[in-house]
Amino acid sequence: GEDDGEDDGEDASDGEDDGEDDGEDDGEDSESSDESAAADCPTLTAASHGTRGKASWPVPAPFDEDEYCDDDGVFAQKVAQVGAMLKRARHAVIYSSPAPGGGEDGTEALAYHVVLTKFFEAGLFKAWIDLDAGALPQKAGIPESKVINVHGSSFDPSNPPSSDHVRPDVFERLLAVEADADLVLVVGEVRGNLTADRLPASVATRARGGKGEGVVLVNPRRTDFDEQAQLRLFAPPDYAVLFLASSLKVDKAVRWRGKPEPLPKEKTYVVAGYDPDTGARDDDKAIALRMTKGTKLRLVGQPTWDAALYGNRASVAGTDPLGNVIIRLDTGPERLLGRWWLEPSLSLTASHPRFPIIPAAGGTTTTNPTTTTNPTTTTNPT
Secondary structure, eight states: OOOOSTTHHHHHHHOOOOOOOOOTTTTSOHHHHHHHHHHHSOOOOGGGGOTTSOTTSOOOEEEETTEEEOOHHHHHHHHHHHHHHHHHOSSEEEEEOOOSSSOSSSOSOOHHHHHHHHHHHTTSOOEEEEOOTTOHHHHHTOOGGGEEETTOOTTOTTSOOOSSOOOHHHHHHHHHHHHHOSEEEEESOOOSSSGGGHHHHHHHHHHHTTSSOEEEEEOSSOOTTTTTSSEEEOSOHHHHHHHHHHHHTOOOOOOOOOOOOOOOTTOEEEEEEEOTTTOBEEEEEEEEEEOSTTOEEEEOSOOHHHHHHHOSEEEEEEEOTTSOEEEEETTSOEEEEOGGGGOTTBTBSOOOSBOSEEETTOOOOOSSOOOOSSOTTOOOOO
16 A cells, blocks of 8 residues: 555665565575465466456466466457556556566667657656666666666666665655656566555555556566556567557657767767756756766765765766766776766757766856757767
8 A cells, every 4th residue: 555654754864675585595496486486476367467357358378487478359458458548647657677578688678668768759658667777768768857767777877776775866756756646557566575666556556546547567477466456468568568559559660779879089068957066957057078088077966875985086987889988986986877868869858857977176057058968979870
């Protein structure tokens, strides 16, 4: 059910999750662990289709080890039902955890990430809550401002991945989304022991009380949340999203972004709409960033634990093969700044609440800047 609010202060102050499994099975072999995990999940029944499923629908059939698929006719009905729910929703959001169904190493965007960019462009979704640190939605073209990386991001140097902490301002963004959301498309699973799980739990509870559309969960595997969701699609995410796009007449062409060209070596990026001294949003100011090797920078908005361990002083160390900027902290560790932070036109037009880096000595302030952050010499072919 919904949180009663008593825990909000604790979560916001230390951002710690409730913890994961107690680890008692860590010493067992993988086969025993898999059997134990399967035993912990409910057996599939008609109720596994969700609270808005039909009792007449057949139970999903197994098609691979631990994976199931809906009957073709049932799947078509479910997709049509999800489409209707999305049309009625006013604040639909996506909630994703690492899910089966694609990708060899989990480092590149999948087809469903790419197609869902079109859903955002059509205004069907307002935010994407992502539990994975790989920035797959951003790599597909979802704007950074629309994504909440609850457990940090490997492409935001000011919010490094952490399974134990949620940065307080990130938690506040999560609460704001939770308050408004009336539909959550879950891609993956709701584990039930993470801070972010409060979002689908709250929305599902409100829907059972007649408020909002509720939770749609897409995963070919059974989960503990199946019977709490309003509708459950047993299918790989790519398959389900492509069919949903067809149902809603959303462009479903998967256009992969080609290998980007290197960032210009002598280019100063003018990041419009941010305070050069704090990185905070300010429509009347801009940050001038010279992204050449050796340029001194400061990280802003770091969680307290990170700033205490590593400090906030850094410098540009170059770029990786995909054009992401390598940021080297003065204390030694290297981090990445996703190149999309410097190319907002490639990720729609919205703005993130804070820019993660600023010049070490502050930056140039511009009133009503007309220069955008994507230089004309940088291209990103489709």
